[in-house]
Amino acid sequence: MKPDDFDYVAKLLKERSGLVLTKDKAYLLESRLMPLARKRGLKGLDDLLALVRKRDTTVEKAVVEAMTTNESFFFRDNKPFDQFRSIVLPNLLKARANKKSFRIWSAACSSGQEPYSLAMILREEAAKLAGWRVEIVGTDLSTEILAKARAGAYSQFEVQRGMPMTLLVKYFKKKDENWVIDPSVSSMVTFKEWNLLGDLRALGHFDVVFCRNVLIYFDQPTKGKVLQSISQIMADDGVLYLGGAETVLGISEHFKPVPGQRGIYAVTKGNGTSLGAPT
Template sequence: MKPDDFDYVSKLLKERSGLVLTKDKSYLLESRLMPLARKSGFKGLDDLVTAVRRRDTVVERAVVEAMTTNESFFFRDNKPFDQFRTIVLPNLLKARAAKKSFRIWSAACSSGQEPYSLAMILKEEGAKLAGWRIEIVGTDISADILKKARAGTYSQFEVQRGMPMTLLVKYFKKKDENWTIDPSIASMVQFKEWNLLGDLKALGQFDVVFCRNVLIYFDQPTKTKVLRSMAGLMPDDAVLYLGGAETVLGISDQFKPVPGQRGIYAVARGSAATLGAPGG
């Protein structure tokens, strides 16, 4: 790809999605956009970029979606979901006992594995949650990837990555080479197309936010902005999950690490910093 074309497309991506691509990542741009160029009937990347430069909104959107669709899999890294089941959920049940409701947000949820993993955990805790109203919202910038998430159909390879066999058998139905999630789990998750750089207020308030392996693609000012916006949606005792390679330190004063719970952050103005501590 020509240097000036790379600069133009990378600027577009940052403006529309927050994704930052340095010049050493030109190979990534080419590997993601060549299939899109062929699929869209262009002779090559030059013609694709020409359409982008003409401000063809359909092509612009397709380019952003091609570059921001990230890999996901069920129960990714395991520990965050163990923490949710054994620490975060019990605290939620205690803190929300009066109103018997809470909301969870899976930001940049890709093809749905993360929110569906959370839904399965909650389904397994069914007896404790009788009479509770629970909402799980999964958002992503890509309309195409959300279609896959809503369909809830995954290949053998996709369900083999992280999915416990007991849950696969219990909550999925196999047809040919694919597995489709049970309607009882699918109905627990609402999927919405949303840009993290936009106004988040309309999403409402959330007690738990999963934003894992997303901030690593943003520059520091964008990280700070997104975290500030998220904090505005969270009550004082809410918690935020980030990926293992991510942190709020030196980036945002809206959150603080929860001692002893790697990857979980408390709202700085609140009291969840004692989450999981004796008597906390």
């Protein structure tokens, strides 16, 4: 790939998705964009990049989607979900006892495993949530990956990655080669196409936000901008989940770590949160 072609696509990715692609990752462009070129019946990368340079919006969007990482699996890393089940959820039930409702956002949700994992936890706590209105919103910038999320159908390999056998048997049914999630779980999640770099306010306000393993692909200014935008749509006592390799320290003053709870951050605009504090 020509250096100026790489620079052009790298700039496009940064503007559209926040993804920072360094020159040592040039091989990723070729490995991920060649299948896209073949899918569109083009001879090779040069033809695809020619369309990109012509500002073909459809092709531009396809290139951005092809380059974004869609790695996800059920109950990924376990601890965040254990924290949610044993600490965050009980405090939510206490703090929201009067209005009996709360909203959760799974940002960059990929093929849906994260929001569905949260939905299964809530289904397991159904007795405590009787009479409550709970909404889970999953967003991603890829229309293709969101279609998979909405379908709720996963291969044997995908359900083996992190899914407890008891929950697989309880909330999935085998259909041909896939496992399809039960409507009692899938109906709890609404999927929307959304870009983290865009205006988030139309999504509404949230009590809990999962934005895990996303910021690692951004540069510092973009991380700060995204965190500020997220803070503006969160409840004053809301909590934010980031990935194990991510932090707000030195990046944003809009969140602060919750003592003793790694990976959970409190909004700083209010009086602090009780949601992440041990009960």
